[in-house]
Amino acid sequence: MKKSHIMLGAAAFAITASGMAAKYVPGEMIVKMKAGSEKSAFTSFKSLGVELDRTIDLTNETLFVVKFDETKSMKSMTTLLADNPNIEYAEPNFIYEIVKPVSTFNINPYIASPLTVQSDAYTPIDPKFGQLWGLANTGSNDPTGAAGVAGADIDVMKAWSLTQGDKRVRIAVIDTGIDYNHPDLKDQMWTNLAELNGEEGVDDDGNGYVDDIHGYDFANNDGDPRDGHSHGTHCAGTIGASHNDIGVAGVMADVEFVAIKFLADNGSGSTEGAIKSIDYATKMNVDIMSNSWGGGGRSQALEDAIQRAADKGIVFTAAAGNSSTDNDSRPHYPSNYDVKNVISVAATTSSDSLASFSCYGRNTVHIAAPGHNILSTVKNGGYASYSGTSMATPHVSGAIGLLIAQNGRMDVEELRNRLMATSEPLSSLRGKTINAGRLNAYNLLTNTIPVRNMPNPSEWETVSLDEVWESEHPYGHNLTESRTYNFPGAKFIRLRVRKLDLEKGYDVLEVSDSSRAIAEKVSGTKEDYTSEYVEGETMTVTFKSDRSVSKWGFVIDSVDVQY
Template identity: 25%
Template sequence: MHPSFFTPRSLSVLGLSLGLLASCSKEDIQLKDAAPQSAALSSAAAAADAGSVVRRGNQYIIISSTDALPADLAAQTQAANGTLTDQLPGTGLALATSTDPNFAAKAGRISGVRSVIHDFSFQGFNPASDRNLEAVAEAENTNPASAGDNERYFPLQWGHTAIQAPEAWNAGARGAGALVAVLDGGFDLTHPDLQPNIVGSRSFVPGEPAQFGLTSFSHGSHTAGTIAAADNSLGVIGVAPDAKLLLVKVLRDAGSGSFSWMIQGIYYAVEQKADVINMSLGAAIPRNSKFRDDNGTPDDTTDDKWVNETKEIQELLVAISKATTYATQHGATVIASSGNDANNGQRDQDLVHIPSGATNVISISATAPTGWAMNPFGTNLDGVASYTNYGISDVTFAAPGGDAAYPGSDISTVAGVRQYTYAFDMVFSCTSLGRYTWSAGTSMAGPHAAGVAALIVGKNGGQMDPAQVRATLRASADDLGKPGRDPYYGYGRVNAFRAVTQAQ
């Protein structure tokens, strides 16, 4: 089939995701999960916008003083006018509901309880509108010769070249023996590039199954495809094509969710013995700010009130850190996107990004080329993405996330595919209904790093200490930017080939 080019059409301002040959107007778009890439916003102001982070009036997180929960917690919670809905042994966390406005104070007096806080909801990512795919890439490969050569859209996956994934495959590392849990929105569980590697799925979103239920952009499918799309001569290929996928839905298909769902998802992934957990989601939250309270009616904002909950935000980070520490202690390497607020974490220390700012989490910033389609073999693939959060303590490593910073609306052809030049600078992967699409964000960078972590675990035969995985990532990363750990690349941009071939 000869590729065709469709006339531009508008794309939702809530996200940036382009279907192959289903085009959009660049003037109408913003980066996925991000503020507009034209300027570094005041991140705290952006995060404090109404509807960004909302306190759930009747939903609570109980935080123990230790990793053990108090004895007879259910009965004691009931005595405090609450109902215990979940206990997560070993984390020191439990979930509860109550309509009593004094529940937190009452339950906080239970012996062994550190604090009781409200759960918060947030917009983990913003979905884009429907995209279609009707083209075949058959031209010259733009990646090094490897097992991925027979994948139809492998030539569009410049991120694999950037991290030397093809060279890692050629060295025999493909992720076999590694299980990666992807905590995200819904997934296309029947996608031909995902299905061969899916070993299980679970939803913690009430009323929504793990299967993506919309016909629009599937954020979860995109991230899962970058990590471990199968090597099956169809569309794309994952960084770790022989790794297995555990797909865990902790956000609605529309991108919103609650931190309690995230905590449950982390715990479930650990119980299923995941080697790597990828979380391409999160919220930038001011440590000192007012928040909306849904007054126990999340679908009705008419009675919402504003509250100042500085201590609750501090304790929320404690709760998430308890979950990520539990995961690390039980053998799961936890990776999260650093966020897309173009925020300097060293300068704006009032802002906390959850979960990337939690304890033991490997935080990933985004890199991207500019105008790659104009020179696929010579363009720098390691530019700093215009939207990525940065800061020496905020970024552990960098990985390909893509960008749309290339100016203008030029048209280019790569591997037989015609599209806007800026589109090729984004990350190409799976989406809903068995299709494929471009997207950009630190959400796309995290999966590249998670794929490399899976290659490391696979080479080790599975069951690898997360500290050793982190050490290998650090020793093998390409030290870009200023020598040592710097604000944009952290310890460096991950390198799959070096990670699986260097001396251990």
């Protein structure tokens, strides 16, 4: 096993702006100097009691990794460096991890699972294709035997009548690497012929990376991105396992993979490695970067790297996370970065429900895709089934790859909007993703937009209430109070809460429609919060408190209406 160049060791934790603990490398920070101040970096660092350890040399700039006494707090050191007039920003070298599979079980690759399809439909002959419910759901082909819903898949078999991919579409799998010798993947790998046929230990093509034959390993700083974990190999198989009468079949029958490893064989890596990986993929001019990892806090350095990829027109798909939490209020990175090429992906089950582990966010998660009991390739030529938003993300990466194979590159924001608009509307995703939709590859390729009985995000009108509803501060026990708001001709109404501080899970504001069907229960602490919508002209809001803890309360002064 290779020895990692970046020794992460025991992680330390920082509290982020959202109140979450984020892991980071102890005693290390990433620093960007202000323009023109780079030459004074060594003097600045010495005066602050930190030492320059190494640089991150990017295309148009250099970042500095500095070390300091681990007994000093990260918060105090961040403040100290940020106050220096020569420093643009200083932040922890956060630790990221695979978005860990929720369940794992091995599959015997030699047991065939036939799939009954229309005789004229293109069907891969791979023996395990019949267990890939995410591609073709019969309602009974979940590999665990769980009951599903026929048709609750990404509709890729219809999409294959239009394109099955193209070797000119290049996808970087940024993860734990890829088993590039896997019989289902070896024919899909990018091969750098200059390095393959050149001298070992020499940068034969002059791109700044030595022996990068199939990609690069930034966990160990060498040209061998072989996967010692399996996570990256699993993601690659879903995107583009060969249609070759072996094992499984990917969303794309033809694709070119660049294996980029920054997560070590324990599934963990740093901001430094992530930045280098994205920068390498950007230099390689890939079409898509597929990212099934997350963690840390918000990193300006990482966001800047993603922005550079966006500037080159490269799509950045990202797993939404597996902590069952709302990414609107508890951000998950990198999926939460507000950059136009970022596509955040939640996970659905074979019964078309949101997976219980999946993160969500009606303002921050763009789409959902199959991510529960997903069979794919793993290291050493094997196969296994994993669950997670990590498994949903490569479905989206593959479908976008098909679109690029068919139409060529397009503006990344336009592509993201098309992806959401053509998704299959699901009631189970209402309020959970921006467009309440599950990936549909055929709709994406044909730009077919399903009818949605749901509001247009751009057509809300905010209406101030004639009478502000404000609780007592603190509010009383055992209360039940209601207000009904009526707007003749309205199609949709949603509540706006200026401030909310209720005992989470016990004291609530219930938002319901004219039939008193509850759209959402709002609780906890929030500011400027927008609720789930109700259909029709009438919305009722009911405040309920229990017999124990009373907190500050709430203020409601407006609603949003769509006609």
